[in-house]
Amino acid sequence: MPESPQQAPPAARRRKDGLVILHTGAGKGKTTAALGLALRAVGHGMRVCMVQFIKGKWQCGEHHAAPLLGELFEIHPMGDGFTWDTRDREADMRRVRAGWQLAMDKVAAGGCRMLILDELLYVLSYDYFPLQEVLDFIARKPADLHLVLTGRNPPQALIDAADLVTEMVAVKHPYQQGIKAQKGIEF
Amino acid sequence: MPESPQQAPPAARRRKDGLVILHTGAGKGKTTAALGLALRAVGHGMRVCMVQFIKGKWQCGEHHAAPLLGELFEIHPMGDGFTWDTRDREADMRRVRAGWQLAMDKVAAGGCRMLILDELLYVLSYDYFPLQEVLDFIARKPADLHLVLTGRNPPQALIDAADLVTEMVAVKHPYQQGIKAQKGIEF
Numbered sequence: 001m002p003e004s005p006q007q008a009p010p011a012a013r014r015r016k017d018g019l020v021i022l023h024t025g026a027g028k029g030k031t032t033a034a035l036g037l038a039l040r041a042v043g044h045g046m047r048v049c050m051v052q053f054i055k056g057k058w059q060c061g062e063h064h065a066a067p068l069l070g071e072l073f074e075i076h077p078m079g080d081g082f083t084w085d086t087r088d089r090e091a092d093m094r095r096v097r098a099g100w101q102l103a104m105d106k107v108a109a110g111g112c113r114m115l116i117l118d119e120l121l122y123v124l125s126y127d128y129f130p131l132q133e134v135l136d137f138i139a140r141k142p143a144d145l146h147l148v149l150t151g152r153n154p155p156q157a158l159i160d161a162a163d164l165v166t167e168m169v170a171v172k173h174p175y176q177q178g179i180k181a182q183k184g185i186e187f
Numbered sequence: 188m189p190e191s192p193q194q195a196p197p198a199a200r201r202r203k204d205g206l207v208i209l210h211t212g213a214g215k216g217k218t219t220a221a222l223g224l225a226l227r228a229v230g231h232g233m234r235v236c237m238v239q240f241i242k243g244k245w246q247c248g249e250h251h252a253a254p255l256l257g258e259l260f261e262i263h264p265m266g267d268g269f270t271w272d273t274r275d276r277e278a279d280m281r282r283v284r285a286g287w288q289l290a291m292d293k294v295a296a297g298g299c300r301m302l303i304l305d306e307l308l309y310v311l312s313y314d315y316f317p318l319q320e321v322l323d324f325i326a327r328k329p330a331d332l333h334l335v336l337t338g339r340n341p342p343q344a345l346i347d348a349a350d351l352v353t354e355m356v357a358v359k360h361p362y363q364q365g366i367k368a369q370k371g372i373e374f
Contacts, residue, residue: 171209
């Protein structure tokens with residue numbers, strides 16, 4: 001079932017090839033929905049690159065699944081563990097910068113149709129990366145590139161620059177009920 | 188970055204293998220996040236079965252992507268087009284029943300670790316299928332089976348029976364801005 005807003009659509013509907021998409025909110029599903037977009041895009045033959053700014057090189061289902069999607073999907077975990085070690089802010093900022101540069105290199109190399117910057121919003125909210133650089137990229141990115149950003153608390157300027165913003169709200173969370181994180185669900 | 192509720196966790200944290208998960212709300216990402224869960228689960232070697240109650244046999248990215256995930260993922264679109272032709276309620280209800288039976292057969296055959304019933308909540312909200320039958324299934328389903336239900340307006344009894352409920356809220360939608368549905372994003 002497609003999402004059908006109740007209001008009438010604008011009279012002149014236009015095609016836009018590369019959307020800027022934010023998945024935000026405190027609920028589950030931000031990264032998961034980005035993975036779903038990747039799966040769908042690869043299904044259409046699009047090349048997808050995902051950079052994970054927080055998650056480290058631990059055993060994630062998506063990292064096992066990535067080879068299944070073949071050469072059209074690549075995933076790059078830049079984090080250094082389950083959460084950052086924020087005791088070394090400079091090192092963390094260098095890691096973010098390295099992830100950003102990797103993403104820019106992938107786009108510059110051409111052929112990438114979807115770029116997922118997982119948890120970049122989190123990084124921005126802690127001032128680990130300049131927002132303006134992200135806004136500049138959005139302004140000059142290839143027209144056919146879908147850009148997907150996930151994380152909490154997006155700055156208003158990014159919401160303004162985005163085409164699609166979805167907030168994932170936790171109505172009920174298993175953690176609240178004393179259930180451990182699940183393989184295949186949470187990671 | 189895992190979701191970390193602010194409150195203290197219960198003292199005795201228990202393992203629960205098969206969660207009941209609802210993706211609801213008017214925003215994007217309900218089905219997409221379910222696909223992401225499927226990708227992650229397949230990455231862990233789990234068998235996933237997805238039945239789509241609304242979407243028809245049109246060209247969806249996920250249907251092209253399904254073969255990429257190999258024999259661990261199967262997807263069954265039971266709908267008859269982009270939206271239902273609700274002029275024939277009896278036929279629609281038979282179609283829902285057929286989808287449900289297919290799902291039950293897959294579970295009964297064994298080996299399925301995740302069952303995604305896409306848009307079943309929509310079906311329930313229109314009384315096209317008895318809620319009690321879904322609740323009964325939840326009560327007696329295999330303990331290691333993750334059950335993922337998507338759609339709007341879940342009945343409270345289902346929220347009560349669920350372990351994880353996420354509401355996808357549309358903060359900003361491209362449709363509102365006169366942008367057409369996108370291949371690789373919306374379908």
